[in-house]
Structure formats: structure tokens, C-alpha cells
Amino acid sequence: MRASLLQIHVDPDESVDSRRERVSSLVRAQSGADLVVLPELWPVGAFAYERFAAEAEEADPATGPTALAMSAAARDAGVWLHAGSIVEKGTEGGALYNTSLVFSPSGELAATYRKVHRFGFDRGEATMMSAGTDPVTVPHPQATLGLATCYDLRFPELFRALIDAEPHGARVLVVPAGWPAKRADHWTLFARTRAVENQCFVLACGTAGSHAGVAQAGRSAVIDPWGEVLAESTGTEEAVVTADLDLSQVDKVRESFPVLKDRVL
Numbered sequence: 001m002r003a004s005l006l007q008i009h010v011d012p013d014e015s016v017d018s019r020r021e022r023v024s025s026l027v028r029a030q031s032g033a034d035l036v037v038l039p040e041l042w043p044v045g046a047f048a049y050e051r052f053a054a055e056a057e058e059a060d061p062a063t064g065p066t067a068l069a070m071s072a073a074a075r076d077a078g079v080w081l082h083a084g085s086i087v088e089k090g091t092e093g094g095a096l097y098n099t100s101l102v103f104s105p106s107g108e109l110a111a112t113y114r115k116v117h118r119f120g121f122d123r124g125e126a127t128m129m130s131a132g133t134d135p136v137t138v139p140h141p142q143a144t145l146g147l148a149t150c151y152d153l154r155f156p157e158l159f160r161a162l163i164d165a166e167p168h169g170a171r172v173l174v175v176p177a178g179w180p181a182k183r184a185d186h187w188t189l190f191a192r193t194r195a196v197e198n199q200c201f202v203l204a205c206g207t208a209g210s211h212a213g214v215a216q217a218g219r220s221a222v223i224d225p226w227g228e229v230l231a232e233s234t235g236t237e238e239a240v241v242t243a244d245l246d247l248s249q250v251d252k253v254r255e256s257f258p259v260l261k262d263r264v265l
């Protein structure tokens with residue numbers, strides 16, 4: 001599986017429309033990849049709380065501008081696209097969600113995932129967005145994908161639910177994020193930890209730039225089931241991080257070091 005992570009520069013000087021067009025072109029340039037991944041809330045910025053309500057949109061490509069643009073870009077490139085997340089305008093009484101969108105190469109919306117763990121404690125996303133409730137896996141033809149978003153990375157029990165999902169547990173964990181530079185070491189530490197403890201690939205795709213005064217970590221990475229970093233962005237600028245995943249490594253690592261079988265609880 002060839003995976004390309006697009007570490008998008010998000011900054012308030014660029015309009016959402018312009019960024020949407022630019023990101024669509026970047027996705028179209030990835031034809032040949034088996035999976036393209038975008039970061040969390042790249043249209044608006046993960047910390048631009050004051051713009052969440054105004055930029056909220058529908059997850060349906062028939063009505064939501066980001067969903068429509070990403071559906072078309074996935075189809076034109078002929079790729080599976082994890083389009084990162086949007087501020088989703090839910091149908092339930094004005095609720096907002098941090099919702100990831102996954103498109104198949106035909107442009108069909110194959111899955112949505114509403115972020116379960118909201119960041120901010122008593123402010124920001126935690127007070128403005130509603131929480132998702134369900135772990136989501138996606139049947140990519142080469143490997144089942146498990147979805148998580150940014151702050152979710154701090155909650156290992158979600159990842160256990162993804163690898164234990166029926167009928168097929170996740171083998172590639174996809175984590176779009178808008179992770180701040182000041183906690184960049186946590187981002188890389190947790191991404192590698194989730195790979196090692198679940199004996200899975202982890203695709204960790206962050207943003208570049210700075211929005212709402214929060215400088216972003218960048219440091220997107222592709223990590224294998226032994227915890228080795230196959231490819232990464234060492235800088236904080238916009239970047240494309242590409243790696244070829246040997247998916248047979250998941251079974252090889254699980255068989256040669258069968259730690260998952262020793263779980264008691």
C-alpha cells in the first residue's frame with residue numbers, strides 16, 4: 001500500500017475557498033497512491049474555535065462544499081482519500097461535530113467518523129462540539145483502516161476497540177491531527193506507541209502553519225507495526241510524506257512477538 005500524507009499549511013490569511021481549491025489540486029497530484037490522508041479540520045483550523053459555527057458544513061457531498069470537493073478530487077485521482085475532518089453541521093438541533101470523511105476512488109463517501117474525545121477541557125472544541133460515540137473502521141481493499149482524530153491519540157482504549165472490531169480489525173490506524181508545536185514530542189511519542197502496542201501501521205498526519213495563535217507541530221509520520229518510522233516530515237512546513245507499507249508485516253510482527261494474545265483484561 002502506497003500512502004501519502006498531505007501536511008497542509010493552515011493559516012487565516014488564506015480563505016477557506018482558496019485552501020479547498022489548493023488541497024483539491026494536491027490530492028489530484030497523488031494518483032498512484034493507494035491511500036491519501038489529510039489532517040484534522042484543515043478547512044478552518046483546529047484551534048480557530050471562533051469560526052467553527054460559521055464554517056460548519058454538511059458531510060454529504062450533495063450539500064457540503066468540502067465533501068463535494070474531496071469526492072471529486074478522490075475520483076479524479078482514482079485514490080482512496082481520508083479527507084481529514086470538517087466542522088460538521090449535524091441534523092440534531094444545531095449540534096456540531098469534528099467529523100472525518102473517507103472517500104473511495106469512485107468518489108463515494110465510504111465512511112464518516114465523529115471524533116469521540118474532544119479537546120479543550122472546559123473551552124474550545126470540548127464545549128462547542130458534540131462527541132461522537134462509535135469507533136469506525138473502513139474496508140479499504142488492501143487493509144482495514146481504523147479511524148481516530150488528534151486528541152483521540154491519548155486514549156489507547158479507542159485503538160484497542162479498532163483492532164478488535166468485527167468482522168475485521170484495523171491494521172492501519174489513520175490519525176489526522178492539528179497538533180500544536182508545543183506538545184510535538186507527545187504527538188510523535190503517542191503515534192509510535194499506538195503502533196507498537198497494537199502492532200499496526202499508524203499514519204499520523206498533522207498540519208503546518210499557525211492559526212488562532214497556535215503554531216502547529218507538523219511532524220507527520222508513517223510508522224510500521226514494530227514502531228519504526230518509515231517516512232516523516234521533520235519540518236513544520238507544508239509537506240507530502242509518502243511511504244510504501246508492506247502490509248504482511250502486521251501478521252509477521254503479531255506472530256513473531258505475540259503480545260496481543262497475552263492480554264488478560
Ligand SMILES: NC(=O)CCC(=O)C(=O)O
Pocket residue numbers: 040046118119149150151152154177178179180183186
Ligand atoms: N485538536 C486536538 O485534538 C489537539 C490535541 C492536543 O493539543 C493534545 O492532545 O495535546
